[in-house]
Amino acid sequence: MRKNLGRREKVLDLLYQAEGNYLSGEELSNKLGVSRTTIWKYIKYLREAGYHIDSSSKIGYRLITPADNLLPEEIKRNLNTDVIGQKIIYYKEIESTNDAAKKLAQSGLKEGTIVVSEEQKKGKGRLGREFCSPLGGIWISCILRPDIKPTLATRATYIASLAIVKTINKLSDVDANIKWPNDILVGDKKVSGILTEMGAELDRVDYLVVGMGINLNFTLDSFDKSLHNKVTTIYHETGKKISRVKFVQVLLEEIEAIYQKLNDFEDILEEWKEYSYTIGKKVQVESSKEKVSGTAIDIASDGALIVKVGNEIRKFYSGEVSLGHSNFSSGN
């Protein structure tokens, strides 16, 4: 898939295709129909973005080491989607990808638009909590515009959590699970979180912004010591770094595949349950009103957590869930 690459952006693609061999400035210039100055400027931009590119005035340019950053042209080079990620807004750093995506959504940007940043300076978790987002992780927000009522917006969190857990399990050696409603765990430690926000009329969603944070290629040093028993990173768990570009590509492809089943939510839920860390466990659910203990027995078709509290069956639509005696509500 080479669609939607700008002429200038094809430079990177051609360098990859040359597989370490030199491409002359003239050749690039002719192939793309842009000036050699444009080529040179783009090479400079790539170098600043961390690519090692050798150049020789006689023989041209060759790519020695790619940078594992999330430039749109990197993500789109081998992205196999029709909608999700077909437009990518990239930041080296930003306060919050969700805030940026909400603004873009409000200004009319299309479904599938992605905001990605190498790091977030004010990453947000649910209820305004801080979300640690250093270099090496995946911090990405996706604009969706489903034709649904606001009450069904929670489905987006199911789609994202399922897509993330499948991507992690596909690309790493860990066995990740989902803690209802929106955390991804490795063992009993959080490795990813989701923050879904919406703009809506009372009757219909205008846009959803699904923010996803994945602790990928960095160590626990980024977290406060007090959180080390609650959070982890894929790198900490496996000792291996994963291509961040590849991770985003697979993630976007998973999102697109699952999102197509939005109106068959039972199907999504069935698959989701296979990864549930919560069902079958003793839980404490804490809402603004109360705190109850029981056993999580299922997820209802409307996305509620079904908990057996004493002899009573109760449904919860939100709230902090603690499993056993550990509390996962804080941290990241």
Added chain:
Amino acid sequence: MRKNLGRREKVLDLLYQAEGNYLSGEELSNKLGVSRTTIWKYIKYLREAGYHIDSSSKIGYRLITPADNLLPEEIKRNLNTDVIGQKIIYYKEIESTNDAAKKLAQSGLKEGTIVVSEEQKKGKGRLGREFCSPLGGIWISCILRPDIKPTLATRATYIASLAIVKTINKLSDVDANIKWPNDILVGDKKVSGILTEMGAELDRVDYLVVGMGINLNFTLDSFDKSLHNKVTTIYHETGKKISRVKFVQVLLEEIEAIYQKLNDFEDILEEWKEYSYTIGKKVQVESSKEKVSGTAIDIASDGALIVKVGNEIRKFYSGEVSLGHSNFSSGN
């Protein structure tokens, strides 16, 4: 209440207080601690806004005829609220006050902030419909930030419709009623509509923007002929114009009073039902899925319309409601 008027804005207030007598530039300048140039610039601004102000180089300025526009300083001069309308963003014309208010809410503006425009160029009704908003009407959006879940956001529409109907009935001779969920009628014709939009996480509202449009001091000529049996204006009904400033002041005061009862929604609903045009009538409710006929018998405590369909009692949370054989769903 003279709170929150800027120094410059007190010029208008002092002109009113002088009751048609002259105030010298020097006196104004001394009283407000601003230069005479600043005074002069503000007089110029008021004249451009439609005020007739007489000036004489020897004796100063006097207000001959006020302009019935919605300048913030006009609205705030005698506004008896603590929160609602304490900040007012004013436009002579704008595409949509709701769109502007949403942007302001997202950038963090406080609860109670009002966006008001003399006219809207792209006024919006529910589901993206056009909303005719000419000069002479009231086009206003209010930012609220209640600490509630998105599922309760519908309460804002009840608050606004109750506030509007009470304001209309207080200031004019008509007997307005509310057609569920969000239209105000005089007789069987629409005189006002409400569009509530929200920004939210799945668990909590970030902001609500309650857009209110009231057909006040203009004729039916602004509407397409095909709508003349469906819409009306207060001026058309009574032949009298109402002070738009007064209307907005009373409206904001009503909103504040009712909004304070947000968590005692049953109380709001009880009062709301006194103005209901829908309850007790034969209705057709049309949703995306179906169209049913029955009799509207009540509003449930969660805001749903309760309809007796044959022998069945059903609840509707949204949808187009037609009364008898007329259909009010289109137009404004």
